[in-house]
Amino acid sequence: xxxxxxxxxxxxxxxxxxxxxxxxxxxxxxxxxxxxxxxxxxxxxxxxxxxxxxxxxxxxxxxxxxxxxxxxxxxxxxxxxxxxxxxxxxxxxxxxxxxxxxxxxxxxxxxxxxxxxxxxxxxxxxxxxxxxxxxxxxxxxxxxxxxxxxxxxxxxxxxxxxxxxxxxxxxxxxxxxxxxxxxxxxxxxxxxxxxxxxxxxxxxxxxxxxxxxxxxxxxxxxxxxxxxxxxxxxxxxxxxxxxxxxxxxxxxxxxxxxxxxxxxxxxxxxxxxxxxxxxxxxxxxxxxxxxxxxxxxxxxxxxxxx
Amino acid sequence: xxxxxxxxxxxxxxxxxxxxxxxxxxxxxxxxxxxxxxxxxxxxxxxxxxxxxxxxxxxxxxxxxxxxxxxxxxxxxxxxxxxxxxxxxxxxxxxxxxxxxxxxxxxxxxxxxxxxxxxxxxxxxxxxxxxxxxxxxxxxxxxxxxxxxxxxxxxxxxxxxxxxxxxxxxxxxxxxxxxxxxxxxxxxxxxxxxxxxxxxxxxxxxxxxxxxxxxxxxxxxxxxxxxxxxxxxxxx
Numbered sequence: 077x078x079x080x081x082x083x084x085x086x087x088x089x090x091x092x093x094x095x096x097x098x099x100x101x102x103x104x105x106x107x108x109x110x111x112x113x114x115x116x117x118x119x120x121x122x123x124x125x126x127x128x129x130x131x132x133x134x135x136x137x138x139x140x141x142x143x144x145x146x147x148x149x150x151x152x153x154x155x156x157x158x159x160x161x162x163x164x165x166x167x168x169x170x171x172x173x174x175x176x177x178x179x180x181x182x183x184x185x186x187x188x189x190x191x192x193x194x195x196x197x198x199x200x201x202x203x204x205x206x207x208x209x210x211x212x213x214x215x216x217x218x219x220x221x222x223x224x225x226x227x228x229x230x231x232x233x234x235x236x237x238x239x240x241x242x243x244x245x246x247x248x249x250x251x252x253x254x255x256x257x258x259x260x261x262x263x264x265x266x267x268x269x270x271x272x273x274x275x276x277x278x279x280x281x282x283x284x285x286x287x288x289x290x291x292x293x294x295x296x297x298x299x300x301x302x303x304x305x306x307x308x309x310x311x312x313x314x315x316x317x318x319x320x321x322x323x324x325x326x327x328x329x330x331x332x333x334x335x336x337x338x339x340x341x342x343x344x345x346x347x348x349x350x351x352x353x354x355x356x357x358x359x360x361x362x363x364x365x366x367x368x369x370x371x372x373x374x375x376x377x378x379x380x381x382x
Numbered sequence: 383x384x385x386x387x388x389x390x391x392x393x394x395x396x397x398x399x400x401x402x403x404x405x406x407x408x409x410x411x412x413x414x415x416x417x418x419x420x421x422x423x424x425x426x427x428x429x430x431x432x433x434x435x436x437x438x439x440x441x442x443x444x445x446x447x448x449x450x451x452x453x454x455x456x457x458x459x460x461x462x463x464x465x466x467x468x469x470x471x472x473x474x475x476x477x478x479x480x481x482x483x484x485x486x487x488x489x490x491x492x493x494x495x496x497x498x499x500x501x502x503x504x505x506x507x508x509x510x511x512x513x514x515x516x517x518x519x520x521x522x523x524x525x526x527x528x529x530x531x532x533x534x535x536x537x538x539x540x541x542x543x544x545x546x547x548x549x550x551x552x553x554x555x556x557x558x559x560x561x562x563x564x565x566x567x568x569x570x571x572x573x574x575x576x577x578x579x580x581x582x583x584x585x586x587x588x589x590x591x592x593x594x595x596x597x598x599x600x601x602x603x604x605x606x607x608x609x610x611x612x613x614x615x616x617x618x
Contacts (some may be wrong), residue, residue, distance in 0.1 A: 092600050097390075099423070101415055104422075104424060104425035104428055104513060105422045105425035105426070106422070106425075107421040107422055107424070107425075113459050113518060125490070135510075138510075146567060149567075150567070150568050150569070153564065153568045153572075153575035153578060153579060154568050154569065154570055154571060154575045156569075156570045174398065177567075180424070180567040183424070183513075184512065184513060184567075187512060187513045188510060188511070188512040188513075191511045191512065192510075192511070195511070203484060212443070213442060213443050213446070213447055213452055214439055214442065214443060214496070216452060216456070217452055217455055217456045217459065217496060217500060217503070218500060218503070219499075220452075220453075220456035220460070220509070221456045221459040221460040221463065221500050221504050222460075222504050224456065224457060224460030225460050225463045225464050225467070225504055225505075227460075228460055228461060229464050229465040229467065229468070230556055232464070232468070256600070257600045257601060257604055260461070260465075260601060260605075261601070261604040261605060261607075263461070264457070264461060264605055264608050264609075265611070265612065267457045267460070267461070268453070268454060268457050268608065268609065268612045269612060269615075271451055271453035271454070271456065271457050271618075272450060272612065272616050273452045274453065275449045275452075279451060283449060284449050295385075307424050315417045323421065323422070329569075329570060330568065
């Protein structure tokens with residue numbers, strides 16, 4: 077199977093990052109059924125385009141039960157409202173309570189689907205490039221740890237296989253606890269020693285030498301990215317104002333009222349549809365990730381710094 | 383090490399002084415906003431939790447740890463994440479809290495926080511990211527931070543303190559995660575609802591606490607020995 081292209085690759089990583097962060101923030105902060113539904117629809121549309129039908133449906137297999145759980149938890153924990161639907165023993169289930177739960181469930185699933193979609197557009201290297209140059213320790217710890225996990229899981233199998241193969245000593249089989257402690261301690265020593273050798277190798281290549289090791293920037297902020305960011309900022313501000321107006325007019329309890337005019341939701345619909353539209357029309361511009369040697373190395377770092 | 387000289391000690395000190403207020407602000411904001419009944423509690427408290435995470439991370443950055451000090455942090459974070467993945471079939475039996483406490487004791491409170499938080503973030507690439515990720519990062523980070531703070535006061539050499547915090551970390555983690563769901567997602571909030579949710583999770587939290595005690599009891603000595611051996615061998 078051919079690898080899927082990275083969506084929104086033609087933009088600088090800050091553009092999709094701002095877009096997804098804005099969508100997630102508005103979804104989380106605006107507790108409103110229409111906004112939650114619009115966000116969920118937008119997230120699913122982007123996921124279908126970027127991750128494919130199969131991956132999206134596979135995700136929904138656990139996300140829909142989660143939505144149902146959050147939806148049903150609300151009337152069970154807290155009975156309130158005016159439209160009685162049914163009585164479950166001593167507890168009454170009201171439509172308003174159920175609607176609140178469904179809204180919160182939709183918010184939760186929408187955020188999960190947005191994050192899944194965002195991870196296809198913002199791959200690990202693009203995220204690390206976003207971290208900037210001031211933060212050095214944490215991006216390093218994050219990327220190292222992320223790559224060490226599969227290595228450790230693989231090495232755990234190697235250690236267990238080697239121990240299982242050593243039957244010379246004979247005797248009783250070690251208990252599960254003993255085997256766990258032995259395997260994990262070996263793995264820890266192995267990984268710690270490995271990591272210190274890796275740190276020496278990194279120092280040998282100029283890490284921590286005190287000057288910039290490279291001026292190569294894989295992601296370049298161009299004029300069109302700046303324009304897109306400005307336009308996105310304006311759209312987000314408009315959406316925030318509309319969401320604020322929609323939420324302050326809306327009441328779940330005792331009766332759901334205050335939907336307000338339809339055009340109030342228009343900017344939000346545009347925002348949530350934007351990732352899918354941008355991904356669909358992608359390819360118009362050159363990718364932002366081009367080999368562009370930057371300015372000369374900072375003075376005082378010598379040739380080795382290049 | 384040129385960078386070291388440029389660090390303003392004031393910034394480092396200010397960030398270090400703000401760590402505890404930021405960590406305390408999260409539960410305070412959660413309970414306050416939840417009880418007042420603000421509709422956007424889930425979103426607003428998430429912002430507070432993210433800010434607290436950012437502040438402790440910034441403090442970790444400002445302390446300018448050397449590369450060789452960073453490596454054990456990354457390895458322990460990866461071990462905690464891998465352990466969570468390996469023990470996924472057993473609900474609430476996870477070694478993350480135990481490893482965060484070991485990391486806090488061996489490497490300091492900020493590294494303990496980073497190990498707990500990074501383990502949550504990275505293992506969620508296997509389990510699924512969601513609005514719960516920053517909460518898990520905060521909760522496990524807090525477990526490592528308190529472990530580190532206790533270790534810096536040399537209290538972890540007393541078994542009751544060590545295993546007491548290991549056991550308490552289960553209910554603390556459960557309270558934060560349940561509190562975020564009940565206070566953020568259930569409306570209108572009533573005291574019986576809060577009590578019901580907490581009561582429902584007590585058995586799971588106790589299992590989590592006991593599992594942490596068991597993991598710590600099994601690994602405290604051999605892992606401590608392995609870390610000390612590497613420290614001696616490489617002169618860290």
